[in-house]
Amino acid sequence: MIKLRGHHIFCLLGYRGMGYSEEYAENMTKIQITLRTQPDTLIQIIKGPDDLCAKFPEGQPYHCEDKGIYVRDSEILKRLRLTFSDVLPWREVERRIRVEILPSDIATICETCSWRSFGYCEEGVERVIESKGLKKVDKM
Template sequence: MIKLRGHHIFCLLGYRGMGYSEEYVANMTEIHTLLREQPDTLIQIIKGPDHLCAKFPDDQPYHCEDKGIFSRDKEIVKRLGLKYSDVLPWREVERRIRVNVEASDIAVVCESCSWRSYGFCEQGVERVIEAQGLLEVEQK
């Protein structure tokens, strides 16, 4: 089971193999690939640092405990009709995205995210809405 915080659900939608460090990218690619290839993989919605935060590099400012990040988590959990401690398959998360999210929500919910300017997350939401799932990311 993969433990995910709210905003990382949206991050996974837009993930394109970029990240904060090689170790972080390797971890995120592994989780992203697992969810893409095995959408029945269970995830647990948690409050606070998750399996992705676990590989955040020590040499960069640790933002995983920032108030703004917790607010973003809470908003995404709410939009998807989830609550902390819920356990569900990734396939169900994608279904909830199709029903409850529009690509334009990224600009509002993730307004202060430094990765938003790439436009990948909006594309990821659109893929899920069109039932195409997560985009394949080449492993390095």
């Protein structure tokens, strides 16, 4: 089972192999590949640092505990009709995205995210809406 916080659901949609460090990117790539190739993998929604935060590099500002991140987590979970401690397959998360989220929602929900400017998350939402799933990541 993979433990995820709310905003990392959207981060995984837009993930393209980049991260805060090589170790962070390797961890995120492994999780993204698992969810892409095994969509019945169970995820547990948690409050606070999750399996991605676990590899956040030392020596960089640790934003995983910032108040704004918790607000973003809550907003995404509310829109997906999820709550903390929910356990469900990734396939169901994608179904909820198809029903509840538009690509344009990223601009509002993730307004302060430094990665938003790449446009990858909007593309990721579009892929899920079109039932294409997560984009294949070559880097590992």
